[in-house]
Amino acid sequence: MRTLPAAVPALSEDKKTSKKIAINHKRNKKQDHTELMDQCAKDFRYEDCTDEYWNPEEFSLLYATPLWIEADEGQRVLLNQLFWVAYYSQIISAEVATIFFNQTSAAGMYALEGFRDVCDMLDLESAQERAHINAFKTVSDQFEEAVFGERVFSWEMRGPYAQTMIFPDSNKLKDWWKSLQLRSFGLLSAGNAFIASQYFTVRGMRTLNGKMVQQKLSLYYQRHPDQENAPLPSAISYYHFMDESFHFNSSCILGHDLIGSLPKPTAFERMVGNKGIRGCQFDHRNFSAVVKGLFWYEPATFQAVYKVLRSDIFKMEDAEARHMMYRCFGEENDGNIASFDVLKTAADSYEKFLDPLDYVSDRNRKMQVMRDTTLEGYLSTNRRALSRFRGTNV
Ligand SMILES: [Fe+2]
Numbered sequence: 001m002r003t004l005p006a007a008v009p010a011l012s013e014d015k016k017t018s019k020k021i022a023i024n025h026k027r028n029k030k031q032d033h034t035e036l037m038d039q040c041a042k043d044f045r046y047e048d049c050t051d052e053y054w055n056p057e058e059f060s061l062l063y064a065t066p067l068w069i070e071a072d073e074g075q076r077v078l079l080n081q082l083f084w085v086a087y088y089s090q091i092i093s094a095e096v097a098t099i100f101f102n103q104t105s106a107a108g109m110y111a112l113e114g115f116r117d118v119c120d121m122l123d124l125e126s127a128q129e130r131a132h133i134n135a136f137k138t139v140s141d142q143f144e145e146a147v148f149g150e151r152v153f154s155w156e157m158r159g160p161y162a163q164t165m166i167f168p169d170s171n172k173l174k175d176w177w178k179s180l181q182l183r184s185f186g187l188l189s190a191g192n193a194f195i196a197s198q199y200f201t202v203r204g205m206r207t208l209n210g211k212m213v214q215q216k217l218s219l220y221y222q223r224h225p226d227q228e229n230a231p232l233p234s235a236i237s238y239y240h241f242m243d244e245s246f247h248f249n250s251s252c253i254l255g256h257d258l259i260g261s262l263p264k265p266t267a268f269e270r271m272v273g274n275k276g277i278r279g280c281q282f283d284h285r286n287f288s289a290v291v292k293g294l295f296w297y298e299p300a301t302f303q304a305v306y307k308v309l310r311s312d313i314f315k316m317e318d319a320e321a322r323h324m325m326y327r328c329f330g331e332e333n334d335g336n337i338a339s340f341d342v343l344k345t346a347a348d349s350y351e352k353f354l355d356p357l358d359y360v361s362d363r364n365r366k367m368q369v370m371r372d373t374t375l376e377g378y379l380s381t382n383r384r385a386l387s388r389f390r391g392t393n394v
C-alpha cells in the first residue's frame with residue numbers, strides 16, 4: 001500500500017492499465033519469435049526459394065499496373081519477391097527509429113513512479129526489432145546481390161535521424177530539417193512523460209496501416225500446404241506479424257490508457273503531441289503503386305523502378321522502360337487506384353484511432369493533410385517528374 005504523498009499517483013494505482021501492461025508483456029515474452037527469426041536469417045539461402053512466391057499474389061511489385069499485367073510467370077515471381085524486399089526495406093527504417101524512440105520514451109516515463117514494467121516491455125520490443133531488422137536485411141541483401149549485384153531498394157545501415165520514408169519527397173534541406181525535428185523529439189520525449197506516452201500514439205498510427213498489410217502478408221505462410229518447406233521469407237512475415245501484434249497493443253495501452261495516469265497536458269505538451277501526429281500524417285500523405293501499402297513519394301522510386309526494368313528481369317531498352325513507367329505512373333490504372341484506396345483506408349483508421357484523445361486538434365483529427373492527396377495530383381506530379389527523369393542504367 002502506498003502511503004507517501006505524491007503529486008501524481010503511481011502507475012501501479014491504475015490497476016486496469018498496469019494489468020493490461022503486465023499481460024501484454026507476459027504474453028509477448030512467452031510467444032517471442034526472436035529465436036525463430038534468427039534461425040530463418042541463418043538458414044536463408046536465396047537459391048532455395050528462387051522459383052516461388054513469398055507473398056499472396058496481390059502483394060507483388062507494381063501489382064495490377066500494365067507492367068504486372070504484361071509480365072510472364074517468371075517475371076511475376078520476381079516482382080512478388082521484390083515486393084517483399086522493398087516492403088521490408090522500408091520496415092527496417094521504421095524499426096531503426098522505433099528502437100531509438102522506445103528508449104527515449106521509456107526514459108521519459110521512468111521519471112514517474114511505477115513505470116518499471118512499461119520499460120521492461122519496451123526493452124523486449126526493441127530486442128525483437130533488432131532480430132526483425134537482421135532477418136529482413138539478410139534476405140534483402142542476399143536477394144539484391146543475386147538478382148542485381150547492387151542495391152536497388154535495400155540500403156546500408158543508418159541511424160534514427162534519417163528520413164523514415166526511404167523514398168520520400170525530400171531534398172538536402174528537408175532531410176536536415178527532419179533530422180532536427182527527430183533529434184528534438186528524442187530530447188523532449190526523454191524528459192517528459194506526456195510527450196513520451198504520445199510517441200506511442202504516433203507509433204500506433206504508424207503501425208496501424210502496417211498491421212493491415214502485414215496481416216495479409218502473413219497469410220501466405222499460414223495457408224501454405226507444406227509449412228515446413230514454405231519459403232523462409234514467408235515464415236519471417238508470419239513471425240514478424242505475431243511479434244508486432246503485441247507491439248501494437250502496447251502502443252494502444254501507452255498512448256491511450258496511460259494518459260489517465262499522467263498529469264493533465266500543458267499547452268506546450270499538447271502542441272508537441274499534435275506536431276508528432278501531424279508529422280505522421282505528413283509522412284503518410286503520399287502513396288505508391290510500386291509497393292501498395294507504403295507511403296512512398298512515387299517520383300523518388302523512379303530510379304529504382306528504372307533499374308528493375310533495365311535489369312535482366314525485363315531487359316528493356318531505355319525508351320521502352322520510360323514508356324512503361326509513364327503507363328504505370330502517369331496514367332490511371334488498377335494498381336495506382338488500389339494504392340490510393342489504401343491511403344484513404346489508412347486515413348479513416350487513423351481517425352478512429354485518435355478518437356479517444358481529447359487533446360488532438362481538429363485538423364489532425366480529420367486527417368486533413370492525408371485527405372488533401374488526390375489521384376489526379378499524384379498523376380500530374382508523376383507526369384512532370386517523368387518528363388524530367390533521366391535514368392542511369394544498372
Ligand atoms: Fe518489427
Ligand SMILES: [Fe+2]
Binds near residue numbers: 098129244247
Ligand atoms: Fe514493432
